[in-house]
Amino acid sequence: MNIQHLIDKGLKLKNYPKDAVIYEPGMQPRFVYFIKSGEVRMITVSDEGKEFIQGVFKTGQYFGEPALLIDRPYLAFTIANKDSQLIVVNKEDFFKLIKNEPDFSMELIRTLSKRLFYKSMMLEELASEKADHRLLTIINYLLGDINVGENLKVTRQELADMTGLRVETVIRGIKILAEKGLIKILKGKIVKL
Amino acid sequence: MNIQHLIDKGLKLKNYPKDAVIYEPGMQPRFVYFIKSGEVRMITVSDEGKEFIQGVFKTGQYFGEPALLIDRPYLAFTIANKDSQLIVVNKEDFFKLIKNEPDFSMELIRTLSKRLFYKSMMLEELASEKADHRLLTIINYLLGDINVGENLKVTRQELADMTGLRVETVIRGIKILAEKGLIKILKGKIVKL
DNA sequence: CCTCAAACATGACCTAGATCATAAATTGGT
């Protein structure tokens, strides 16, 4: 189950420029989106305008299934982080995919499990832990994706939007974590060691 | 795909008395648990001992798959809320179930999607909204499961453990919501109207 | 190598909700 496979099947490709909104809260879901190229962020926005990053999806990944599968309006905005090419798969085709491609079905189950795992972890953090602990947890989580010596390409604002904190708190928190030796900062960037 | 079907297949049934621990954080997952009877709560506990209710599972439901599927140690405790009979399905049998029973596989995908939806909603609440808003959100969510005139069989402590708040805050918050007419209280219990 | 916007940084408050203490009201088991 890969993107090329979907293209071969004649599914439509759609272009979204950076910052384009793919869907908004309240909309009834009709498609699942596979990312051929680019990157997308899924965010919820509170009444007071505070943003929370629910997830980031990159080339090769897909998004939008849960709402479609349980037939409930979207909760989040999905916005292109960069110019992106998405394969738009409608409901029937997506269901066919699940039915006829056992590998895809298994892969989907694993993907949903992984996301659930991440959300459970974050819920525990937001519900029970204080700023520094929260910060250290996402930082370590994000460091898992990169190699030793590399640094996190994430702004403090983004960390704030992933943890429910405010930038100032993230800035102060990161300094404390660095002082305690729990993370390593180089030129302002968090590096994996 | 139902419980009887699993029993017919000769899968083992295990009894857990009220308050028995089914699994703990850090354990490597080996089984998926189907609830024949009883009820189970999944909770995470912070270093300072604060509990957070990740989910409650009832007769006919199952739990423990995500960690098993992605092969990561459990994050949570799972504890019997009442005396419970569980069908313990090992990894291979569970994978067979997914492969050979297309209906089950679809059902699982829907179940995971539903849980993901709930967790996304709660994450947004915990990250961005203040006490009263959070409270109103889970209350309305919980009211969705019962009939008009019935009341929520949930203590304020449990609401606290689902929202990351403290009992006192929940008690005060509920009073405010009732005063504003956003919920109805009868004999201390929240009723659906 | 400039320039300007974005990203960091830091100090001085302020407030929602935690914490602590104490007591009244329900509930369930015998």
Added chain:
DNA sequence: ACCAATTTATGATCTAGGTCATGTTTGAGG
């Protein structure tokens, strides 16, 4: 119906982190 345990209630503090204000540093594009 009674008693112990649990749950609800309320007032008095305290504090982590939000908010606001005002810099400084960094880095991408001309």
